[in-house]
Amino acid sequence: MAHIPDGVLSLPVLAAATLAGAGGLALGVRQLGDRDIPRTALLAAVFFIASSLAVPLGPTSVHLLLGGLIGLMLGWKAFPAIFVGLLLQALLFGFGGLTVLGVDLLNMALPGVLLAMAVRPFVRAGRPAQAAALAGGAGALSVLITAGLVGLEIALSEPSFAPAIGVMALAYLPLAGIEALVTAFVTLYLLKVKPEMIGASAFIGSSP
């Protein structure tokens, strides 16, 4: 649902959001050292696979976005990782448009990156329960902000849509709840199994 099809957004909205997405991508690529390449690629692969997991929700199922978790593990390098995922989804499954790639990238990467930046110090320092709760909160909130961005872009492109956006936003609430719990459980698991992987910004960060 977070993928916008081609042809919906007006040119000014498309241009502005694509520029912003490209800016984030450039920032992320600048932080990529030679030694980050395999890590970023492998984490991108995991997130690609995890996002194709169908989580049952009543009679239907939803797909995870995992923006908060990606932000937490990769920082700005979430942009290149999500870019790779979006390209492959567009190519292999036909999800999302071609001209809106930059926009989708912005919508899915930015909320997680910024929220993770805010909670990372506490996740690193805190007790497991606190870390999991914060990570889960960031996960849920990043879904809602992604939904908000999608809605905003559509409303700006076609102002008469604005009243319908609220209806669409409701559809994201259950996903936000599911993301919160899954992100929290992943965080708890990583804290137990490989604590250096979560929260420590230096983990993926520095190249020698």
Place this chain on the structure above:
Amino acid sequence: MATDVTYAEAPVSPLDRLDTRTRIVVAVALVLALVSLRSWMLLGTAILLGLALTMLAGVSPRQTVRRLLHVEGFLLILFVALPLLTSLPPFIEVGPLSLSVPGLERAVTLVLRISAAALVVLPLVSGLTPIRLGHALGRFGLPARLVQVFLFSIRYIELLRAEARRLHDAMRLRGFRPATNLHTLKSYGHFIGQLLVRAVERAERVDEAMRCRGFAGRFPLVTLERLGLVDFVAAALTALLVSTALLMDRL
């Protein structure tokens, strides 16, 4: 789907004679032009053109229909809501609901536009394999590191998908059945966590192997693709088509 990730023996279509870069540029140019079109007749023509391209590229009708359904599904809620909730002047009022003509018209324009865009992009992009796309990105001048992350991901998605399958089989053998409950979410959380751990451990080994071989930030991008006469003809045709359509729309 699993095997196309690393290499798909894509059937050869006439469109394959074009350079990958040309295909992407043409697709983007056509969609950008579609966004500015308002005339239903022109949008209809674009849909026909898209259908012709789809047939030329040999995309199966099933794939085309699936793609269209996916795209329209996105806006289903909006389509239902638009004529009912729009702030434009109402047409018919039934209690609190009002059906507005301008709202309906915009909804129709949007359906036409989105369908046309999907039909134009599908044939130009669907035959591409990920590796071809990765190399084209490199030749577009995208940062080498980004292209490397993309090409590495293609490779490791395949491997990690096999890991994911094993983990999933193990879960099923222990009687796991996904449902709407906390246990499912917890299991999926651990599943994703374990995949992440394995991925990072593998990344460490890959990194060591790369350093052993003296990786210095560069891989050669091997490709046989060259910009040829066909590409210039395609580009010229696209430019002509786009400018004619935009002119006719304004008149």
